[in-house]
Amino acid sequence: MTGPYAENVEAVFREERGRLLAALVRRFGDLDLAEEVTSDAIEAALVRWPVDGVPPKPGAWLMTTARRRAVDRLRRDRTYASRLALLQVEADRAAPSPAGAGDELPDERLQLFFTCAHPALNADDRGALTLRCLGGLATPEVARAFLVPEATMAKRIVRAKKKIREARIPFRAPGPDELPARLPGVLQVIYSIFTEGYAASAGPDLQRLDLAEEAIRLARILRRLLPAEREVAGLLGLMLLIHARRDARTGPGGELVLLDEQDRGRWDRAMIEEGLRLVPAALAGGPPGPYGVQAAIAALHDEAADVATTDWPQIVALYDVLLALAPSPVVELNRAAAVALRDGPEAGLALLDALAGEPRLRAYAPYPMARADLLQRLGRLPEAAAAYREALDLAGTEPERAHLRRRLAAVT
Amino acid sequence: MKYMLLINSAGTDQAQEGCEASFEDWMAYDKAVQEAGIFVAGHSLADLTTATTVRVDAKGERAITDGPFAETREVLGGYYVIDVPDLDVALDWAARCPGATGGGSVVVRPIADFEG
Incomplete structure (x- = not known):
């Protein structure tokens, strides 16, 4: 099937797939079975709907079809069925099923978010599993997203699913008392998908926009599921406020363009507006979290007409808050760059030089890049x-290297 | 679902002074495990200096050696087997175990199930 109808249907399914999968995982307690019958149901819909028309309740149709397939499968395979029955008893022992089954599919994706980002899983596997289960990406797409061979990604996903099944990582959202400890893990998974898309760590392209957009889509779902969580608002706001600058971040030759040289007319105003609306929600009603503070910093950049009129004192103050919440040499580096714009390059350089011994900055290209920029402004060519040159040796992507070669040429 | 909690004491270089669990902590934990109705088995092991290693080679020759000793930084000091619904509950019990504090650690391993 081709044409606009197919594309439209596939877009619907991408959204429905995660919901359907989560509901089936809840019903059968098994990710493999749920994935299998979710795909079956979607395939059936792709065959039937163009002929019979789209049913009045597409979600319910898909769920019924998937459940029927699951029951068929379990009838064929008794051993599997008895294992699952046992799983179900145990799952009910842990968390009794909510009573009542209405027409509306309950949204159980929150449980799936927490399972996919479970701290007992290998950190590299969490993002892949989240993209696959909740982003609706197939394994080859996930492999492409992380620039690894398909076989490697398939192995990782099998490994993660095996651990979920055999160590019995539950499909369960944490209660209010556990949420503060577990939510940062889920946010971290989404943000690392975003940063991998925003500043690809390797490869020919600087930005892999599909990954960044996928992370934003996941954060939007999470925001609907957890509307009261300020850090979810903060993360979504942060990603929107950064992603709004995507078109201005690369030059005509694909090279990196830094904030101070970006054509701000090319920033996505609608996305900035949406991000700005989330910042108050992220900061109000309690002490701010790290994503909320970073969103506030991004908002100050996005609201400014240029570098000269940016509110640098406020940005430095926010970096101080961020450092108190989550100390890190990378944040120190960013703060030093902001201090340079508030108090002059000399002050910024002194702070940067104080970071010279930091092991985490030793192979981090932005560190020599920031130093080079301030030294250049001080005329120490x-x-x-x-x-x-030091930054050139460390830069992972060609657009970064192109930017650095241009800057190097200007000082030699 | 049964899990084994392998309780490793900190190696001498990692032990945090003054953080070791007291005998009372262990008694309280053991009581809690029993009272929760999840206890399957559990023992604490005698000092590592009393350990003996046995290997049998392809010819059936038995080799007995004293040890193993301190090549391993962490030393298995005891274990529990508990029966709980899922990994999250097992991890909660591991976190409550006095052996997880003071530089020690608790490794949680599901017991293999060959029935299902």
């Missing part, structure tokens, strides 16, 4: 050139 040979030192600036040396720092640009």
